Amino acid sequence: MAKRYRDIVGDGGSDVDGQLEQLRHRLSSRLASIRHVVAVMSGKGGVGKSTLTTNLAAGLAMKGHAVGVADADIYGPSLARMLGVAERRPKPGRDGVAPPRTVLDIKVMSMALFLEDAQAPVVFRGPSREAFTWKGMLEMHALREFLADTDWGELDYLLIDLPPGTNQFATLHDLIRPAGSLVVSLPNRLSREVVGRSLVLARQVLKAPMLGVVENMAGYFCNGCLSRQPLFDRQAEADYDGLPILGRIPFDPRFVDACDAGRPYLLDYADAPPGQDLMGLCDRLCDRLATVASAKEPCL
Numbered sequence: 001m002a003k004r005y006r007d008i009v010g011d012g013g014s015d016v017d018g019q020l021e022q023l024r025h026r027l028s029s030r031l032a033s034i035r036h037v038v039a040v041m042s043g044k045g046g047v048g049k050s051t052l053t054t055n056l057a058a059g060l061a062m063k064g065h066a067v068g069v070a071d072a073d074i075y076g077p078s079l080a081r082m083l084g085v086a087e088r089r090p091k092p093g094r095d096g097v098a099p100p101r102t103v104l105d106i107k108v109m110s111m112a113l114f115l116e117d118a119q120a121p122v123v124f125r126g127p128s129r130e131a132f133t134w135k136g137m138l139e140m141h142a143l144r145e146f147l148a149d150t151d152w153g154e155l156d157y158l159l160i161d162l163p164p165g166t167n168q169f170a171t172l173h174d175l176i177r178p179a180g181s182l183v184v185s186l187p188n189r190l191s192r193e194v195v196g197r198s199l200v201l202a203r204q205v206l207k208a209p210m211l212g213v214v215e216n217m218a219g220y221f222c223n224g225c226l227s228r229q230p231l232f233d234r235q236a237e238a239d240y241d242g243l244p245i246l247g248r249i250p251f252d253p254r255f256v257d258a259c260d261a262g263r264p265y266l267l268d269y270a271d272a273p274p275g276q277d278l279m280g281l282c283d284r285l286c287d288r289l290a291t292v293a294s295a296k297e298p299c300l
């Protein structure tokens, strides 16, 4: 007959506390060789968060930093494809799983790298009736393993691309304290509202300093006449609860082709005006991280 919790004395000999302590230790010793962990979040889907994560990673790598990216979007991973490593497999090594590296030497970890078939949806198997009890736990373990069991080596920056919505905030908070969070939004009222709401929650749950906001698709860049045109109707100035706007990146159709081709936009268009905007964003992100790191109290 199956035992119930009340039939089990103590931890039933499982040393569950000891096991948890070991997992915590493995994660913290792995992260000790990473200078800055940055969570890239939005709260709203489709705003270009993964595209910007890809290009931030590329920009930081082009500036000579050692960079890794972890795709926390377990069910809709896209970073590996955008960074051109979707067909590569992580290799088990002596010090954890060796992640694939991009042409810019960015280390990538994503659920997409473990899928036999790129078309197959990610499904955790277990008794479907109790899915609500174990599914969240498996999601957290997947993210913990990406962070703790990957051989990141020494990194200057590890960018974590969070999925749309706010569900992963608590999961991430249970695992680590990022050096800061970067928020991606679009300059229209709907996005600003949704992102603004998730910002409030991120402050409460993530408890990481908020670094600032990037407004994506802020205007349209025409590569023919090199001009910038408004993309959305003129909107009132954004107010993200006092957060600084670290960058405004215009819409440029070449971003879409670059994502599909698995080459960060910056690799080919660093000198184009949107490329310059991205490089400026990288500089401001580094400055903000330095400010936050030197502040006694987490800022904003």
Ligand SMILES: Nc1ncnc2c1ncn2[C@@H]1O[C@H](COP(=O)(O)OP(=O)(O)OP(=O)(O)O)[C@@H](O)[C@H]1O
Pocket: 042, 044, 045, 046, 047, 048, 049, 050, 051, 052, 076, 078, 162, 163, 164, 216, 217, 249, 250, 251, 252, 253, 254, 255, 256, 257, 259
């Ligand atoms: N500045 C831009 N100009 C043109 N296209 C862009 C720009 N930013 C993103 N895109 C395109 O928009 C689409 C959505 O971008 P992306 O997948 O990065 O969004 P996301 O916020 O990560 O989505 P989700 O988190 O909901 O999966 C992609 O096809 C991408 O190429």
